[in-house]
C-alpha cells in the first residue's frame with residue numbers, strides 16, 4: 001500500500017491511500033487547485049481518485065470536498081452527522097454515509113472506522129486495509145485517546161497520528177486563552193506528550209512506519225516532535241521509520257509492506 005499525506009495542519013489536511021488500483025483520499029481540506037497540484041507532485045490526478053472519506057466537518061478537513069467531488073464525480077464517504085454538519089448535500093453529491101465503529105469497502109480497500117473524541121458531530125479515525133492485509137491507520141483531531149481508539153489502531157503496519165502541540169509553547173504562546181482552553185480540552189487536540197503516551201500503547205513489533213501529523217505551526221516544531229518520537233521508540237524498544245507531515249507540501253510516499261502476518265504483540 002502506498003500512503004502519502006498531501007499536507008497536514010490547521011490550514012488543511014488530506015492523505016492519499018492507494019493499493020491494487022484503488023485510490024482514496026482521507027479528508028479534502030485543501031481547495032480544488034491545491035489538491036490537484038499536490039497530487040501532481042505525487043504523480044497522481046484527481047480523476048484517478050475513487051473516493052473521499054471525511055473524518056469530521058472542520059474546514060481544515062472538508063474545505064475542498066464538495067467542489068472536488070462535484071467536479072470529478074467522486075463519492076464522499078462520511079457519517080450522516082458529519083455530512084449534515086459539513087453541509088455536504090446528499091442530493092447534490094454522491095454521498096455514501098457510513099456508521100462509526102464499522103467497516104466498509106471501497107474497491108480493493110477495506111476501511112474500518114472508529115469514533116474519536118473531538119469537538120465535532122461524529123468524528124472518526126480510520127484503519128485502511130489492503131487485500132493482502134496491510135493496514136495503515138490515520139487519527140488526528142483527538143482530545144483524548146480512549147480505549148476503543150487505542151485498540152482500533154493496534155496492529156497497523158503504518159500509522160499517521162496527531163502530535164499537535166508542545167504544551168509549554170501553547171501555554172506561553174500568543175493564542176487567546178479561549179482557544180488555548182479549547183485545544184487543551186478533552187475535545188481538542190493531542191499534545192506531543194499525550195500523543196507519545198498513546199503511541200506507546202499502540203505501536204508494536206509489526207509497526208514499520210510512524211508519521212506525526214497535524215502539527216501546530218505556532219505551537220510546535222518538527223525538531224521537538226522528532227525528539228519526542230525518538231524518546232518514545234527507545235522507551236518502547238522498537239525500530240520504526242519516523243516521518244513528520246508538513247502543512248505546505250506533500251510528504252514522500254511511504255511504501256507500506258506488511259511485516260507481520262501473525263499480527264502484533266502489544267508491548268504494554
Ligand SMILES: [Zn+2]
Nearest residue numbers: 010058060141
Ligand atoms: Zn484539524
Ligand SMILES: [Zn+2]
Nearest residue numbers: 056058118141
Ligand atoms: Zn477538528
